[in-house]
Amino acid sequence: MTLSARRQPTWSASFAATAEEHLDDVYGYLVYLTRDRSLAEDLTADTFEKALRLWRRFDPARASARTWLCQIARTTALDWFRSEERRQQREERAAAPEHVDAAFADGLSPYIEAALAELSAGEREVIALRVLLDLDGEEAARVLGISPTAVSTRLSRALKKLEEKVSVNV
Amino acid sequence: MSERLLNEIRATKPAAPPALRERVRTLGEQEPTRAPFLSRFEWRRLVLVAPAALVVAVVAAGVIGLTRDDVVQGGGDQMASSAGATTTATWDSAEIQRSEPQRGTLKGLAAPPATDNLGAPVAPVPGQLQRFEAELRLRVDDVEALSSATKRAQRIALQHGGSVASLQYDAPVEGVGAAQITLRVPTARVQSAMAQLSQLGTILGQRYGIEDLQVQADTLQTQIEQTQRRIAQILTQLESPTLSNENRVVLQSRLSASRQKLTGLREGLRGTNAEGRTATIYLTLTTEEIQPAAVGNSRIDDVKDVLAWEGIALLYALVIAGPFLLLGILVWLALRLRRRQIETRLLEQN
Numbered sequence: 001m002t003l004s005a006r007r008q009p010t011w012s013a014s015f016a017a018t019a020e021e022h023l024d025d026v027y028g029y030l031v032y033l034t035r036d037r038s039l040a041e042d043l044t045a046d047t048f049e050k051a052l053r054l055w056r057r058f059d060p061a062r063a064s065a066r067t068w069l070c071q072i073a074r075t076t077a078l079d080w081f082r083s084e085e086r087r088q089q090r091e092e093r094a095a096a097p098e099h100v101d102a103a104f105a106d107g108l109s110p111y112i113e114a115a116l117a118e119l120s121a122g123e124r125e126v127i128a129l130r131v132l133l134d135l136d137g138e139e140a141a142r143v144l145g146i147s148p149t150a151v152s153t154r155l156s157r158a159l160k161k162l163e164e165k166v167s168v169n170v
Numbered sequence: 171m172s173e174r175l176l177n178e179i180r181a182t183k184p185a186a187p188p189a190l191r192e193r194v195r196t197l198g199e200q201e202p203t204r205a206p207f208l209s210r211f212e213w214r215r216l217v218l219v220a221p222a223a224l225v226v227a228v229v230a231a232g233v234i235g236l237t238r239d240d241v242v243q244g245g246g247d248q249m250a251s252s253a254g255a256t257t258t259a260t261w262d263s264a265e266i267q268r269s270e271p272q273r274g275t276l277k278g279l280a281a282p283p284a285t286d287n288l289g290a291p292v293a294p295v296p297g298q299l300q301r302f303e304a305e306l307r308l309r310v311d312d313v314e315a316l317s318s319a320t321k322r323a324q325r326i327a328l329q330h331g332g333s334v335a336s337l338q339y340d341a342p343v344e345g346v347g348a349a350q351i352t353l354r355v356p357t358a359r360v361q362s363a364m365a366q367l368s369q370l371g372t373i374l375g376q377r378y379g380i381e382d383l384q385v386q387a388d389t390l391q392t393q394i395e396q397t398q399r400r401i402a403q404i405l406t407q408l409e410s411p412t413l414s415n416e417n418r419v420v421l422q423s424r425l426s427a428s429r430q431k432l433t434g435l436r437e438g439l440r441g442t443n444a445e446g447r448t449a450t451i452y453l454t455l456t457t458e459e460i461q462p463a464a465v466g467n468s469r470i471d472d473v474k475d476v477l478a479w480e481g482i483a484l485l486y487a488l489v490i491a492g493p494f495l496l497l498g499i500l501v502w503l504a505l506r507l508r509r510r511q512i513e514t515r516l517l518e519q520n
Binding site: 162 | 172175176178179180181183184185186187191197200201202510512514517519520
């Protein structure tokens, strides 16, 4: 996707159409980030609720709708991680975090699934953005709040690690 | 990284379940309205706004500078007040233009007709005792005209019942000639005298000062009356046959002092009255060339002044707000760094 195509204003697009168009992207990103499809569903719904409230301030000249939604999704997920951490600390279960059965997608090879589950959320999210959603470096950088070069480095490391895990699991 | 692995990840992209899709669709039914202009405001647009603000500042400075009344007046300003208060008027360069046509009157050395409307713009109030002083600076064409104007000025003072208090005349063969004349003229006729004097050349500037003497005179008069009453009392006491010698000496001493004081007070009152009756005019005649560019340039200078003041105000604001702005930026950066660290930790843990 070219920069000009991404930057085209979509003022005429309705929220409903935008949500419909990018629902799978947001959901997929959150699945990879959380390793939990059920949780990803809730967070996706939360993301679109927030997006609905913020829709008035969305400016397509600054970022595409997909990038903007991914940013909101990321903030929502981080908020959840934060609250979960507090909850675990309160319940003194921080040392033994809840095990989540990773299930990223139907049809994904078990060894890839297992390898992805072993990656950190930070590594999985960069793979999700760059590989799964096919965002370019600049868009991914905008979502992650880092430079495109840092995205490239982070992606390279994550994929290398994934490959290593896959080769071990195979 | 094998392409097959990436392709598999892409091919198995998770799809939102129907329940979630329906939930989001329901949300979309409440279509929100678009944002008003202000909420869409981008800080990056400041880059466009800043040059526009600069242009506005320059234009404002130009408009203010070119339309300000005191620019036409050559920067001089006058302060006039009601009778009883001190009045001082500074050099008024505007008179340079107004007086230009009068230059010819000096050529024939004929006495110009005295007209009231050419007199001082600040005049003594009739019936009020005031000290009136005026400074008048005139340019004459050359040394010959300087000599004639000096003589004419003395004659004007005499014609108005006044006198020449002092005169300094300097007319070199080359260079600038000048004459400084101090004239004393009855206050009642000072306007007429000023009108005639102002026609001796081109007015470069004039200044007037009025100081109220009535209060001073009234105070002196009151003190005189009090002293007179006191003397009368002492005299009465001295006529008493029962007065002891010692007291008589004391009273006579007091009588002497009071009489001395009365003499001083009377002299003071006479002096004050004399001051009020006579105005002083400091007349300067010069062959110095007028700098016409000074008036023209004053407009541009004033635009520069306004711009300079705008710059000073901006600098002042920056100096005041700078530390707070810097502190704010540092706090913001620290909070941002902290947030990033937390996010990184959370993403590594999950």
